[in-house]
Amino acid sequence: MSDEQTLDLLEAKIEELRHLDATDGIDLSKEIEKLETKLEELRHELYANLGDWERVRLARHPKRPYALDYIDAVFTDFYELHGDRIGGDDRALVAGLARLDGRPVAIVGQQKGRSTAENKERFFGMPRPQGYRKGQRAMRLAERFGFPVITLIDTPGAYPGLESEESNIGGAIAESLATMVGLRVPIVAVVIGEGGSGGALAIGLADRVLMLENAIYTVISPESAAVILWKEKERMKDAAEALNLTADHLLELGLIDGVIPEPLGGAHKDFDRTAAALKEELAARLDELAAIEPDTLLDVRYRRYREVGRYRDASPESE
Amino acid sequence: MPIFRERDYLRVDLEREPDESLWMKCKACGELVFKRRVRENNNVCPSCGEYFFLTAVERVGLLVDAGSFQDVTRAIVADDPLGFSDRKAYPERVADAQANTGLRDAILVGRAAISGLPVVIGVMDFRFIGGSMGSVVGEQICHGIETAIEDRCPFVLVSSSGGARLQEGLFSLLQMAKTVSVRARLAEAALPFVSVMTYPTSGGVQASIASLGDVIIAERGALIGFAGRRVIQSAMAQELPDDFQSDAFAFEHGAIDRVVGRDGMRDELASLLSFFVEAR
Numbered sequence: 358m359s360d361e362q363t364l365d366l367l368e369a370k371i372e373e374l375r376h377l378d379a380t381d382g383i384d385l386s387k388e389i390e391k392l393e394t395k396l397e398e399l400r401h402e403l404y405a406n407l408g409d410w411e412r413v414r415l416a417r418h419p420k421r422p423y424a425l426d427y428i429d430a431v432f433t434d435f436y437e438l439h440g441d442r443i444g445g446d447d448r449a450l451v452a453g454l455a456r457l458d459g460r461p462v463a464i465v466g467q468q469k470g471r472s473t474a475e476n477k478e479r480f481f482g483m484p485r486p487q488g489y490r491k492g493q494r495a496m497r498l499a500e501r502f503g504f505p506v507i508t509l510i511d512t513p514g515a516y517p518g519l520e521s522e523e524s525n526i527g528g529a530i531a532e533s534l535a536t537m538v539g540l541r542v543p544i545v546a547v548v549i550g551e552g553g554s555g556g557a558l559a560i561g562l563a564d565r566v567l568m569l570e571n572a573i574y575t576v577i578s579p580e581s582a583a584v585i586l587w588k589e590k591e592r593m594k595d596a597a598e599a600l601n602l603t604a605d606h607l608l609e610l611g612l613i614d615g616v617i618p619e620p621l622g623g624a625h626k627d628f629d630r631t632a633a634a635l636k637e638e639l640a641a642r643l644d645e646l647a648a649i650e651p652d653t654l655l656d657v658r659y660r661r662y663r664e665v666g667r668y669r670d671a672s673p674e675s676e
Numbered sequence: 677m678p679i680f681r682e683r684d685y686l687r688v689d690l691e692r693e694p695d696e697s698l699w700m701k702c703k704a705c706g707e708l709v710f711k712r713r714v715r716e717n718n719n720v721c722p723s724c725g726e727y728f729f730l731t732a733v734e735r736v737g738l739l740v741d742a743g744s745f746q747d748v749t750r751a752i753v754a755d756d757p758l759g760f761s762d763r764k765a766y767p768e769r770v771a772d773a774q775a776n777t778g779l780r781d782a783i784l785v786g787r788a789a790i791s792g793l794p795v796v797i798g799v800m801d802f803r804f805i806g807g808s809m810g811s812v813v814g815e816q817i818c819h820g821i822e823t824a825i826e827d828r829c830p831f832v833l834v835s836s837s838g839g840a841r842l843q844e845g846l847f848s849l850l851q852m853a854k855t856v857s858v859r860a861r862l863a864e865a866a867l868p869f870v871s872v873m874t875y876p877t878s879g880g881v882q883a884s885i886a887s888l889g890d891v892i893i894a895e896r897g898a899l900i901g902f903a904g905r906r907v908i909q910s911a912m913a914q915e916l917p918d919d920f921q922s923d924a925f926a927f928e929h930g931a932i933d934r935v936v937g938r939d940g941m942r943d944e945l946a947s948l949l950s951f952f953v954e955a956r
Contacts, residue, residue: 517903525931527883527902534856555883576849586762662857666811672751
């Protein structure tokens with residue numbers, strides 16, 4: 358039994374006792390309290406000091422809330438747009454208009470499926486070129502009418518397949534980035550689960566980049582890094598640590614702007630609380646950005662990306 | 677003019693004598709060929725026509741007018757922002773690559789002339805950690821573009837890269853956003869960007885700067901694509917055509933403008949660039 362299953366079992370036991378307490382009139386409050394303390398302790402032990410690999414597991418947890426869950430909970434009036442106007446409609450990427458506390462926004466996000474059938478439709482949240490092209494349509498629409506853009510990143514990566522390459526997935530990612538560079542409205546990107554490589558970054562060039570506490574954002578999956586760099590696929594834990602792919606590491610490295618807290622055990626443990634925290638953060642960031650003139654916004658965005666990178670001076674004078 | 681004349685290993689020496697250790701076996705036809713002969717033939721197999729890698733220095737020699745190349749590569753080297761170590765520590769990997777290639781990192785940038793037309797050219801070198809783009813390569817590409825804007829001349833990038841430099845983690849991924857940002861400035865300045873894709877142009881380089889050329893030319897024999905063949909086969913268990921991600925594949929599917937042989941590339945660039953000179 359996994360640690361998480363132990364916790365679930367304990368939770369169920371407490372529920373059962375509560376039920377007995379309420380229906381049979383037996384006073385079990387002492388026992389319940391004791392178990393609850395125990396549960397909290399266990400949960401804390403398990404989740405308070407998560408290793409990087411455990412966070413990778415949480416970021417991919419089957420119960421983790423996906424983009425449409427947040428879209429439903431955080432926004433109102435979601436009006437989904439479909440199709441790239443060229444060849445199809447990619448369901449791995451959702452795009453549309455919505456309101457955040459009454460304010461119109463455009464949303465672009467990768468959407469994973471929860472069942473096999475859903476994943477067949479959603480390609481496990483791995484967009485193909487038509488997905489990114491649809492995303493750009495929504496961004497351009499937002500620009501035309503002055504709506505800010507919010508992107509919700511959750512993908513193992515762009516769809517790695519023949520049809521994807523045939524319709525130039527690399528070019529589509531590059532074009533999406535180019536669109537975001539020049540978009541004259543605020544962009545806020547949030548990594549809600551998996552930020553997998555170029556497929557994630559393709560909708561991640563933004564004025565504010567945020568991550569949920571247990572989300573990951575990485576140039577390559579730890580599994581692939583283990584194979585390519587260590588030549589041992591079992592070394593994914595080492596790879597996860599080496600890649601600095603967690604929200605706290607990336608904040609420390611100055612590559613993201615903020616971390617949105619999750620309940621102990623992950624976003625799915627208390628979705629309402631997570632969604633509320635996301636909503637609060639988004640509203641604050643949009644307020645901040647709304648006050649900035651478009652020209653200034655673009656200049657600041659430009660400088661952010663122009664300056665990203667770490668290298669050392671090697672000129673002879675400096676040695 | 678090289679800025680770092682004190683440091684020989686950092687200089688671009690176009691006259692450097694090649695390693696003349698006699699014979700090599702062609703990986704394509706298996707024929708034993710005289711190395712010097714291969715080199716004189718622009719690293720194309722004299723027996724079967726297979727293209728071998730060109731180093732950045734060789735590539736520069738092939739593409740620009742003799743004596744016109746002025747190295748403007750910035751004096752920067754890789755840092756190790758993550759303290760990364762796989763089977764080898766990253767700084768050690770970089771030091772080895774520097775020793776083996778005589779380069780600071782996987783790219784050279786310079787002012788040059790092609791048939792008399794001034795350009796700024798960036799040329800990647802696959803030998804340097806697979807031509808991967810980390811913070812240094814990203815910065816050098818941006819520096820090259822900015823130099824082109826300063827000089828009011830076209831920018832040419834010759835890619836030879838497996839993608840992002842994994843050892844710099846997200847810093848490398850973000851070089852895609854960085855180079856695309858600066859590329860937009862070149863467009864605003866109404867200066868042309870010619871992207872030349874060679875074997876291989878893949879991953880994060882293909883999914884950013886290399887795919888944003890006003891004109892994209894592939895060298896014959898190039899490999900062009902985002903995800904590697906093995907990644908696709910293992911992830912998707914998908915049968916892939918033999919010519920998958922070849923120059924012909926990219927051409928047939930509309931990802932590039934033209935495919936040009938190594939011998940013809942200089943003339944190709946000259947003809948193309950001449951349009952933009954006349955336009956100004």
